[in-house]
Every structure is written in C-alpha cells, then in structure tokens.
Amino acid sequence: MKMHLPLWRWSLRSPAAKAIMVMVLFLIFFHIFRLREFRNLSLNKIPSVDSSTSAPKHPIDQLIYEHRLRYEELVKRQSRSPEEAIANYKIRYRRNPPTGFADWVQYALQQNSTIIDDFDTIEKVLAPFRQLGPKRLKSRIESARRTGSRLQTVSIKNGTSSVEGSPMLNSLKHLLTKLPDMTFLLNELDEPRVIGSDSDKDDIIFRDYGRKPSWEQLTASCKKTDSGGLKIRRSKDSDPPNEDQGDKTSLEVQQDQEPRFLESTSQSLDLCLNPSYQDQYGMFTSPCTFLATEGLVPIFSVARVSTMRDILIPGHDYHDASFLSNDDLDPLNFTSKDNKLYWRGSNTGTYASSQMKWETNHRARFLLKVQNINKTDLFDVGMTAYIQCDWTVCEAMREAFGLPPRAGKGDSYKYKFVMDMDGNGYSGRFYRLLRSNSVVFKQTLVEQWHDDRVFPWVHYVPVTIGLDEIEHLVKYFSSGGQGARQAEEIAAESTSWMKAALRPVDMTIYEYRLLLEYASLFDSGDTS
Numbered sequence: 109m110k111m112h113l114p115l116w117r118w119s120l121r122s123p124a125a126k127a128i129m130v131m132v133l134f135l136i137f138f139h140i141f142r143l144r145e146f147r148n149l150s151l152n153k154i155p156s157v158d159s160s161t162s163a164p165k166h167p168i169d170q171l172i173y174e175h176r177l178r179y180e181e182l183v184k185r186q187s188r189s190p191e192e193a194i195a196n197y198k199i200r201y202r203r204n205p206p207t208g209f210a211d212w213v214q215y216a217l218q219q220n221s222t223i224i225d226d227f228d229t230i231e232k233v234l235a236p237f238r239q240l241g242p243k244r245l246k247s248r249i250e251s252a253r254r255t256g257s258r259l260q261t262v263s264i265k266n267g268t269s270s271v272e273g274s275p276m277l278n279s280l281k282h283l284l285t286k287l288p289d290m291t292f293l294l295n296e297l298d299e300p301r302v303i304g305s306d307s308d309k310d311d312i313i314f315r316d317y318g319r320k321p322s323w324e325q326l327t328a329s330c331k332k333t334d335s336g337g338l339k340i341r342r343s344k345d346s347d348p349p350n351e352d353q354g355d356k357t358s359l360e361v362q363q364d365q366e367p368r369f370l371e372s373t374s375q376s377l378d379l380c381l382n383p384s385y386q387d388q389y390g391m392f393t394s395p396c397t398f399l400a401t402e403g404l405v406p407i408f409s410v411a412r413v414s415t416m417r418d419i420l421i422p423g424h425d426y427h428d429a430s431f432l433s434n435d436d437l438d439p440l441n442f443t444s445k446d447n448k449l450y451w452r453g454s455n456t457g458t459y460a461s462s463q464m465k466w467e468t469n470h471r472a473r474f475l476l477k478v479q480n481i482n483k484t485d486l487f488d489v490g491m492t493a494y495i496q497c498d499w500t501v502c503e504a505m506r507e508a509f510g511l512p513p514r515a516g517k518g519d520s521y522k523y524k525f526v527m528d529m530d531g532n533g534y535s536g537r538f539y540r541l542l543r544s545n546s547v548v549f550k551q552t553l554v555e556q557w558h559d560d561r562v563f564p565w566v567h568y569v570p571v572t573i574g575l576d577e578i579e580h581l582v583k584y585f586s587s588g589g590q591g592a593r594q595a596e597e598i599a600a601e602s603t604s605w606m607k608a609a610l611r612p613v614d615m616t617i618y619e620y621r622l623l624l625e626y627a628s629l630f631d632s633g634d635t636s
C-alpha cells in the first residue's frame with residue numbers, strides 16, 4: 109500500500125490525471141452495462157431454445173419413460189433356449205436350477221412365454237423357507253394340517269394329484285407327470301394366512317385376527333430388520349430408478365409443485381416403509397375375516413401383503429373363464445369413451461362395526477376423497493351395496509354416499525379411466541379391466557404372482573394409498589395433448605400385454621415352475 113501512495117496523491121492533484129480517471133471509470137461502467145445488457149438479451153433468447161430441449165420433463169412423463177425402459181429391457185433380455193435359461197438362472201440365483209427345469213423351459217418356450225428368466229416373485233416368496241430344511245418344513249405342514257381350517261392338503265405322487273377341481277390343479281392337469289412328488293397346503297380363502305413373524309416355532313397355531321386392528325401383528329417383523337424400527341418413507345434407496353442426481357433435482361421440483369406420484373411398487377407395497385397405512389386400509393383396521401398364523405409355514409395363497417409369508421399363486425378369479433369370457437369384450441375404442449374416472453362397487457375391505465371408524469376403509473376413503481374434490485366432470489363413482497357392517501354403520505355410509513343402482517360388468521367400458529381397488533383381498537376385476545380399451549387406475553397393497561411382469565405407468569396408472577395425487581392424475585390424462593396420447597398408449601399396451609403375458613397358460617407356466625422350486629426345498633443335502 110505504501111508504495112502506491114505517491115501515485116495516488118499525484119492522480120488526485122493533477123487535472124489531466126483526474127480526466128483520465130473519469131474516462132476510465134466511464135469506460136468501465138459502460139462496458140459492464142453493455143455486458144449485462146448483452147447477457148440479458150442472450151438470456152431471453154437462448155433459454156427459450158434451451159427450455160424446449162432440456163427442460164425437466166413433467167414428473168409423470170419421466171415416470172412413464174423410466175418404467176417403459178425397464179419394461180422393454182425385461183422383454184428383450186429373456187433367454188431363447190434351455191441352455192441359455194440355465195446359464196442365466198445360475199447367474200441370477202447362484203445355484204443350480206431345480207430338477208425338471210430344462211423341461212420347464214422347453215414347455216415355456218413352446219407356449220411362447222414372453223418371460224423365461226424373470227421369476228423373482230417365486231424366489232422372494234420361497235426364500236424364508238430355504239433355511240428351514242426338509243424335516244422342519246414337513247413337520248410344520250403336518251402341524252398346520254392338524255390345527256388350521258380352510259386349508260386343502262394336496263399330494264402329488266407319481267403324476268397324480270390327491271385333489272382335483274381347484275383352479276390351479278385344473279390348469280396343471282396335463283403337466284402332473286412332469287412334477288416331482290410333493291405335498292403342499294392350498295389356502296381356500298382369498299385372504300393370506302401366514303404372518304410368519306415367529307419363524308422359530310414348529311407348532312403352528314392359527315388365530316382369528318378378524319374385526320379388530322391387525323397392524324401391530326402385521327408389522328411385527330419390520331422391527332426385526334437391521335435398521336431396527338420402521339424405516340422412513342423418504343429414503344429412496346431400494347429401487348433402481350431415480351437414483352442419479354439429475355433425477356433428484358426433478359424430484360425436488362416435483363415435491364414443491366405437485367403431489368407425489370407413485371414411483372416404485374416395491375416401495376409402495378412395503379408396509380415397513382409406510383407407517384401411514386395403519387389407518388388407511390381395511391385389512392389393517394378391521395379385516396372381515398383373518399385366520400392366520402404367526403408361525404412360519406408354507407401355504408399357497410392368491411395374495412398377501414408385503415410382510416406376510418404366503419407363497420403366491422395366481423388368483424382364482426384370473427383362472428375363471430367367466431371373468432374373461434369373450435362375450436365380455438370391450439366393444440368401444442378409447443377415443444369414443446367418456447373422459448372420466450369410473451368406479452362402482454361395495455364397501456368390502458373391512459368389517460365396519462360400530463367400534464371402528466368406517467372412514468378408514470380404503471374404498472370409503474376413495475369415495476370421500478372424490479366427494480371432497482367435487483368435480484363431476486372428472487369423476488363418476490359410487491357405492492352400490494353396503495355389506496360387512498353393523499346396521500347403524502351401513503346406514504351412516506348410505507347416508508354419506510347414497511345408493512346408485514348396481515352396475516353391469518360392461519358399464520365401466522364407457523369410460524376412458526377405470527379405478528381398480530382391493531376389496532377384502534385382491535381385485536378380481538383387474539384382468540378384465542386391463543383387457544378393456546380403458547386405462548386402469550390401480551390402487552393396491554397386495555402382492556400377487558404377476559408383480560414381475562405388470563408394470564405401473566406402462567400397463568396401468570398407479571395410485572397411492574393416500575390418494576393425494578388422484579385429481580392431478582385424472583386431469584393430466586384427461587386434458588388432451590401429451591397426457592391423452594399417453595393414456596391411449598397405456599390402454600393399448602395393457603390390452604396387448606394381456607394377450608401376450610397374462611394368458612391362462614402364463615399362469616400355468618408360473619405354477620409349474622413354482623412347484624419345481626417348491627419341491628426342491630425338500631431335497632435333502634441341498635447345495636445352496
């Protein structure tokens with residue numbers, strides 16, 4: 109500083125220097141101003157070009173894009189020969205495939221199965237039983253047979269079955285000679301039976317958890333996970349999409365401006381990640397019937413919630429020809445349909461006693477939500493029967509919702525958007541709605557056999573249990589433009605996917621593979 113002092117003094121004294129200083133300052137200011145002006149101009153120009161190419165997509169757009177990508181990858185990567193399938197199996201599951209697997213692949217290929225390798229649902233539902241070993245498995249099955257009701261014991265021996273007439277066994281009739289000998293328990297009820305939180309006990313005892321809250325029992329196993337205690341919903345760690353940073357910013361934007369859309373079914377189905385479900389779903393607040401065991405025993409059931417240990421087989425309704433007969437095809441094309449979300453049904457899902465809040469039934473919550481939105485140009489919904497309720501409660505609900513006439517099966521075809529919700533268990537209408545030329549809006553908490561192959565945002569529009577986004581969703585898909593085009597695509601994609609991957613024979617293929625895997629649990633000296 110000291111060194112410059114004389115120069116500074118000189119500049120203040122000399123008029124010439126003063127003039128130079130003023131000029132320099134003027135030039136500097138002028139230059140800065142010009143630069144700013146130029147930047148403003150360019151900001152006005154370039155971004156408008158920029159925004160059309162790299163602006164964040166609408167979150168729904170992004171979700172459709174990501175799930176479509178995963179779906180297309182799934183279809184593309186399937187094996188084309190038994191050798192390839194065996195190699196892929198070993199990589200995926202790090203063990204040899206079960207006895208009879210090569211024949212299974214042959215059969216699946218002959219039947220043009222779209223899926224050959226991706227049967228992770230089977231892997232997931234059998235995993236808890238792999239540690240038990242054949243002896244304990246057999247003794248627990250025996251114990252459940254003695255103490256459980258509404259269970260059918262099926263023995264397959266030398267190519268014949270001890271039981272006939274169940275939808276699953278009918279669909280496997282011609283394949284029994286391909287199956288090893290085995291015994292399994294078939295659940296006759298639609299509701300799941302195995303809570304499985306007490307995996308050490310060999311005596312299997314069934315309790316009646318009906319007509320009272322069941323959340324505590326159903327989430328007991330969450331507390332045993334590594335993290336200790338219920339995990340928090342916001343953690344987005346478990347699923348492949350939305351992991352890179354680019355997504356994070358678009359998600360933050362989405363949280364500020366829009367309700368949260370369902371991003372991943374593996375997260376939305378997970379009870380441990382979603383403590384808010386406790387009073388939002390019939391099965392947790394007051395299931396109508398619920399005969400289940402806390403013991404760990406293999407039982408074949410058509411649906412379950414994430415914490416339960418039932419082994420999943422296809423829903424009986426999906427096998428039932430009357431649910432999907434050809435007299436029942438949708439005669440209308442998408443464009444000619446009414447631009448609304450439609451739902452009719454009864455209040456199943458709970459037993460609504462006067463001791464409970466009927467508003468916690470998920471179907472009632474949906475109607476209340478739609479009433480609250482109060483937009484008849486977007487919704488056409490109604491409760492057409494009140495059952496499973498104490499008289500006073502039935503009356504209270506009827507007062508709240510009225511009683512429109514019962515709907516015919518085909519009535520939903522008149523609408524572009526059809527809501528599908530769980531009842532006491534899974535929704536038997538799902539496949540009929542997927543096959544129709546409408547878009548299915550699906551809200552569910554149950555896991556099913558098809559979870560590997562039916563994709564949210566590709567085959568249906570997923571709806572959260574909380575329903576916060578429902579109005580936004582209907583608006584997005586019903587307001588023309590991009591959303592309407594996407595809706596038409598989803599309607600068409602689900603219809604063709606029904607014919608490609610959800611045929612009756614696709615369920616047979618699943619059951620066949622499941623039984624090979626199940627039988628291998630009883631192999632002694634197993635190598636896993």
Ligand SMILES: *[C@@H]1O[C@H](CO)[C@@H](O)[C@H](O)[C@H]1NC(C)=O
Pocket residue numbers: 218219220
């Ligand atoms: C499988 O696809 C081939 C070729 O499209 C067809 O000829 C055959 O009939 C199909 N088989 C079955 C069982 O659908």
Ligand SMILES: *[C@@H]1O[C@H](CO)[C@@H](O)[C@H](O)[C@H]1NC(C)=O
Pocket residue numbers: 266267
């Ligand atoms: C198994 O079934 C075959 C015919 O399907 C029969 O010839 C054979 O005797 C049976 N074996 C036993 C042990 O029952």
Ligand SMILES: *[C@@H]1O[C@H](CO)[C@@H](O)[C@H](O)[C@H]1NC(C)=O
Pocket residue numbers: 441443444
């Ligand atoms: C849809 O159906 C309507 C009424 O039947 C018809 O006028 C229209 O041409 C059809 N649109 C397409 C794309 O097939």
Ligand SMILES: *[C@@H]1O[C@H](CO)[C@@H](O)[C@H](O)[C@H]1NC(C)=O
Pocket residue numbers: 479482
């Ligand atoms: C619903 O909206 C209509 C007008 O659009 C209004 O007259 C009616 O009071 C509203 N109902 C409720 C329950 O808010």
